[in-house]
Amino acid sequence: MTIAWVFPGQGSQKLGMADFVLGLEGAQNRFDYASELLGRDLLSICRSNEPSKAIDQLNDINDTRNTQPALFVIESLLVDNLRRQGREASYVAGHSLGEFAALYSADVFDVETALRLLVCRSELMAKAGGGAMSAVIGFDRNQLEELINKTDGVVIANDNSSAQVVISGLPEAVALVSEKLRCKRLIPLSVSGAFHSPFMYDASQVFSAELDKISFNDARIPVLSNSDPVPTTNSEVLKNRLKLQMISGVRWREIMETLVSKEIGTIVEIGPGNVLSGLAKRSMPGVSISQISCSNDLGY
Secondary structure, eight states, X not given: OOEEEEEOOTTOOOTTGGGGTTTSTTHHHHHHHHHHHHTSOHHHHHSOOOGGGHHHHHHHHTSHHHHHHHHHHHHHHHHHHHHHTTOOOSEEEESTTHHHHHHHHTTSSOHHHHHHHHHHHHHHHHHOOSOEEEEEEEEOHXXXXXXXXXXXXXXXXXXXXXXXXXXEEOHHHHHHHHHHXXXXXXXXXXXXXXXXXXXXXXXXXXXXXXXXXXXXXXXXSOEEOSSOOSOBOOXXXXXXHHXXXXXXXXXXXXXXXXXXXXXXXXXXXXXXXXXXXXXXXXHSTTOEEEEEOSGGGTTO
């Protein structure tokens, strides 16, 4: 059976998500290392707490500076334990932040490197300002593309499926497209900047310089990147694609189409939530879906 592992990004985080992986080998040490890099207790942020602290904790877990390393820690712990069981994938891909877990699962870099990169990435994204993003559900793609082509300052940031995208750009441009587009639902997102758009250029340049300091390994498993859904194991290609990630859209619809063309039999979503599983169920008929979000799921 041909299996693809896929890793979710921001938006999949939830309160108490660390509770379900703490029994896994290496969990405490990995949270300790991430906390040391961040200068704050990441494990406490990701654990269940007293109800009276829930609002403050929710704000903390939704802070991109915490969300990105936290999701990576959880996803990487699940990967390590799957591999200890002898589990492997034929292809891997991750949605936005999830691409780092995909690259880790393919041995492109180690845990320490990934976390150092994510501390840098999350800080850059948290500081990015002046942008807006909105999720669009149930729309006419031709109309959307026509509106975007006619409107300066807005792009499709996440092309998640034929029925779901996220637009990103200048607030007034996003608002203009939102007003004119016929769709079932439009949801403004609470973000600090216009992620996955050309307006992240300055942050992308700083992050690219950080990537240049690091040696990538050739991937052990073909990786489908957000900026290019063609599978590759080449280290330099993967690094260059990651450099483009902040300023280009997440091409998840095309990633799913590529996996279908590779005759994938099973999609395994590794990490909290079921966003990618839901997209796969609606877009990849005939493909089996599994989710690994906690230690109890490791016997899939």
